[in-house]
């Protein structure tokens with residue numbers, strides 16, 4: 298008797314196209330039956346989609362044959378997982394003491410005014426996500442902002458928009 302190939306039905310999701318689903322299936326396939334694979338699977342799925350929509354978590358749960366509650370539990374426990382859409386660029390603004398004293402707040406106000414973007418949020422066009430972080434260990438450069446992997450020091454409210462406009 299031959300094998301019966303079961304084609305998985307992909308749920309419809311506006312942020313996940315056919316190509317992405319194929320990659321997700323490969324990731325799940327590699328993790329199936331591997332104890333402790335859940336975190337790796339979620340991380341790789343997040344690399345593909347850039348966040349973890351709920352429909353994807355349910356799909357991973359059935360693919361790995363794990364309870365939905367366990368998959369949601371892990372996805373919400375670790376801060377590097379995001380259940381909401383992320384922007385193409387991540388802004389990390391340091392709100393530690395040195396940066397605060399040197400005026401990071403004014404820059405955050407400018408960002409809010411220009412992009413309607415607040416800490417923990419993402420712009421509607423998904424260009425930027427903004428995170429507030431505690432001391433980045435570069436207090437000598439305060440106020441500090443990291444955009445993707447670029448560290449910007451001495452960020453003033455006059456310069457902040459000019460810096461961000463380089464990230465399309």
Ligand code: FES
Nearest residue numbers: 391393396433435
């Ligand atoms: S307080 Fe911002 S880098 Fe230290």
